Amino acid sequence: MSTPSPQPPNSLLKTKVVKKAIVLGSGLSASVISLEIVNQGYDVDLLMPGNELINLDSYSFPDEHGRRSAVEKMKIIGSSPRIRLHRDCTITSIDGSPGDFEITFNEADGNGSVRGGAIVLALDPSPSGIGLGASVVTNSGIRGIIENDAAIPKVVVFIEGSSTTMSCPAQGTTASIENALSIKKKRPDAQVYILVRDVGAPGFFERTYQIAQEKGIVFFRGDFSYRQSLGGSGSLIAMDPVVGEVNIHADLIVRDEGFDLGSNPILARKLGLYLSQEGQPPRFNTRLHPGETIREGIFVSRGLGASILASENFSEACAVASTTSELLSKEFLEHGAEVAFVDKEKCSACLACVRICPYDAPLIGDKGKAEIQVAKCQACGMCVSLCPSKAIDQRNWTDAQLSAQIVIASKGDSR
Amino acid sequence: MSQGKRIIAYCCEHGGIGAVERAEEEHRQSSPDVVIIPVKCLGRVDVLHLLQAFREGADAVFVVGCLEKNCHHLYGNIEARKRVDQAKHVLDSLGLNGERVEMFNMASNQGLEFMQSAEIMIERVERLGPNPLRVKR
Numbered sequence: 172m173s174t175p176s177p178q179p180p181n182s183l184l185k186t187k188v189v190k191k192a193i194v195l196g197s198g199l200s201a202s203v204i205s206l207e208i209v210n211q212g213y214d215v216d217l218l219m220p221g222n223e224l225i226n227l228d229s230y231s232f233p234d235e236h237g238r239r240s241a242v243e244k245m246k247i248i249g250s251s252p253r254i255r256l257h258r259d260c261t262i263t264s265i266d267g268s269p270g271d272f273e274i275t276f277n278e279a280d281g282n283g284s285v286r287g288g289a290i291v292l293a294l295d296p297s298p299s300g301i302g303l304g305a306s307v308v309t310n311s312g313i314r315g316i317i318e319n320d321a322a323i324p325k326v327v328v329f330i331e332g333s334s335t336t337m338s339c340p341a342q343g344t345t346a347s348i349e350n351a352l353s354i355k356k357k358r359p360d361a362q363v364y365i366l367v368r369d370v371g372a373p374g375f376f377e378r379t380y381q382i383a384q385e386k387g388i389v390f391f392r393g394d395f396s397y398r399q400s401l402g403g404s405g406s407l408i409a410m411d412p413v414v415g416e417v418n419i420h421a422d423l424i425v426r427d428e429g430f431d432l433g434s435n436p437i438l439a440r441k442l443g444l445y446l447s448q449e450g451q452p453p454r455f456n457t458r459l460h461p462g463e464t465i466r467e468g469i470f471v472s473r474g475l476g477a478s479i480l481a482s483e484n485f486s487e488a489c490a491v492a493s494t495t496s497e498l499l500s501k502e503f504l505e506h507g508a509e510v511a512f513v514d515k516e517k518c519s520a521c522l523a524c525v526r527i528c529p530y531d532a533p534l535i536g537d538k539g540k541a542e543i544q545v546a547k548c549q550a551c552g553m554c555v556s557l558c559p560s561k562a563i564d565q566r567n568w569t570d571a572q573l574s575a576q577i578v579i580a581s582k583g584d585s586r
Numbered sequence: 587m588s589q590g591k592r593i594i595a596y597c598c599e600h601g602g603i604g605a606v607e608r609a610e611e612e613h614r615q616s617s618p619d620v621v622i623i624p625v626k627c628l629g630r631v632d633v634l635h636l637l638q639a640f641r642e643g644a645d646a647v648f649v650v651g652c653l654e655k656n657c658h659h660l661y662g663n664i665e666a667r668k669r670v671d672q673a674k675h676v677l678d679s680l681g682l683n684g685e686r687v688e689m690f691n692m693a694s695n696q697g698l699e700f701m702q703s704a705e706i707m708i709e710r711v712e713r714l715g716p717n718p719l720r721v722k723r
Contacts, residue, residue: 465660509626527629529660551659552630556669568626574638580594580621581642 181567183507184545186270189288190214192495193274195262196293197221199241200472200488202248204293207492209253213499216285218260218276220294224248240485257283265290265441268546269468270504289495290442291462293472293488307424310346317350323358324422327351328407331367344370347425348379351388363388364419366409391417442469462491465530465549467504470495509550509567515540517562524554524563591619591711592720593646594639595704598628598662601652604694612697620704627651629662636673636687643720645711646686647673648703653691663691683714 192208194201197219205215224245248254259279266273267286275284308316316323329347344367351363370390372380384390391409407419444464462470472491498504511524511532518540524533525541532547533554541562543554555563555570564570597603603624609616625631628651639647649670651663667689674684688710690703 527665549659551627551662552625553627553659553662553665556630556632556635557665565626565630568630573623573625573630573635576623577594577635577639577644578642580623581592581639581644 181508182505183510183566184268184505186268186504186506186546188270188499188501188504189272189286190499191216191285191287192289192291192499193218193272193285193287194291194293195220195260196291196472197224198293200491201291201293203244203485203488204291204472204492204495205254206244206248206251207489208291208495208499209251211492211496211499213253213288213496215254216257216287217254218257218262218274218278218285220260222258222279224256255285257285262438262441268506269466269498270501272468288499289468289470291470291472291491291495292442293491307426309426310350313350313354313423313425317353317357320357323354323361325360326362326420326422327354327364327425328419328421328423329363329365329367329425331365344372344380345376348372348376348383348388350425352379352383352386355386355388364391364409364421365389366391366393368392442466444469460494461487462494467549468498506548507545507566509565510545510548511543511550511552511555511563511565513541513543514562514564517560519560519562521559523557523559527553527557529553591646591708591716592644593617593620593648593704593707593711594644595620595622596628596631596635596647596649597622597624598651598658599624599626600658601656601663601692601694602628602650602700605650605692605696605700607697608695609697609700614697614701616701617704617708619708627657627659627662628666629659631666631669633669633672633676636669637676640677640682640686640717640719643717645714645717645720646688646707648688648690648707650690650692650700650703653693656693682718685710686714686717 191214192205193216194205194208195218197217201217201219202224205217208215257276257278260276261278262274262276263282264275266275270288271286272288272290273284273286274290275282277283310329313327315321329351331344331347344365347365347367351365354361354363365388367390370380370392391411393410393412407421407424409417409419411417444466462472464471470491472487513524513533515538520535520539520541522535524543525535529551530547530549532544532549533541534544536542543563550565550568552565552568555565555568561570595602597606603622606616606622628649631649636647636649649666651666652658654663657663670687670689673687677686678684688703688707690699692699692703
């Protein structure tokens, strides 16, 4: 048994949360998120890349009800005193820590700066098909092809989620299944495949999913890769856990909607987000942590304006808004219980920690020694085990604590 | 003293511990020879930690992390695999068998896989015998 002894205070840094959110984007999801956050009682600064808030004509709604509710929401957002609109924004710098960010930007009428407790990214959707070779469209793109009676290719592959982050789609596979069924209706001899880790067919959509299977749409529940042959044409390799590898010569690939931070790497670097090869920021499981990124205080919504089901647009936007409000509802954010810290005597400023950190937390300070920024450290401990001088240790996960556990566990007689 | 095997499992908070908890939920019988040491991320596990266990008398050590590309901290499991490979080399050169240390990747819902990986290590210890460092002491 251990004897309790006084412990050092757990929190090193206490940030007072600024009760405002900063939303980047101008589409439908940006608008819905802003409205929802305002409904929770927090002010919103909406930084728009363009001039106009939203053009509803560019979105397809499955029914009149969806369009009407969107139009009503747009009316509110234009007149709400709690939402400040900034037009034609170019972001110049992002400072601060979770709970108190500061963004400076150039807008249509001069320079500006806003402070907020959380940043929400809700940028426009674009197909994230880099490296896939075949022609790639989003679900809204294929919708346009179907509605305009354009020629539908023979082999169409829907890919859900991203190969690098293995995230599953937020609301499941509903949009892809609907589109796949429309393709089958227009061109019965088309071969349609859906690659998805986890089929999500909520509620009565289960019936549609069943019909899709009866119509001959093939679902692969597994990973995929893309192999380019010498002739330039490529083939998609689907790895199914049951049937194994299957080669598909895809004419058209339909990707998940996803916004393209890849074309804006400067913004990504300023936000401190690490991008996958498809230009997507890494995210946690969208069902368990909707909208959260690896950075605390920065939230992301997939560009969803063009998804087929209005319910999907709104529910993801609401999920992102609610996780954001949850952070804003706190009075203080405390950091530091488990962060790494540097013994400056031992540090030789070799930059090993600076290079390994996924969160850019360590930096070489004024005195030429490494320092760990408390607000950025997420306590993974990679720098601790890598440090060649053993100058870094982790609060409450110290080497001494770990080695005490190892000694007890290795003795093996206490049982 | 005890005739039981001494196997240590380093489990990361997200993949490994999740799998252990899932195995408990599924009422899978876990071996008493396996002791679990939780860590925040497998990136925290150093070669020193792996080797210290053998010096203290453990028969085998395995580390359980998230699936590759799915690490909560982006590449902690990749780092851990490098450390495990280093430890394997050290063990081989010491004359202990490098097979005594192994790395497994699993998702937090793979309780069965965790039990299987524990079985693999138990089977290896049965084949290789107890840690020679412990016998001599």
